[in-house]
Amino acid sequence: MKVLVENVGSFNLTDKDYLGAGGEAKVYTKGGSAFKIYHDPKRMIPTQKIEELRHIAKDNVLKPLNIIYDAASKQPLGFTMDFLKDSDPLCKLFVK
Secondary structure, eight states, rough: OOEEEETTEEEOOOOGGEEEOOOOEEEETTEEEEEEEEESGSSOOOOOHHHTTTTTOOTOOOOSSSSSEEEEEOEEEEEEEEETTTOOOGGGGSSS
């Protein structure tokens, strides 16, 4: 899948880059970044909210960095984040 990342450039995400998927998105990793691509782009958080969240200044908060667009249609598909290797998400600590 060819995508455009705002302020960065184009990327070709392949099966080799695939990390996993959940109910709302697939996640790919490439070059130290995580790419969250929504199954249904209409469910993506608003771009204005991404703009607000990217200004969080805490080192221990994983935040959206750049908006990802479909290379052909230019439709927003998701966003990038830093990729943290060998870490557990907070939700795994609080299971039912």
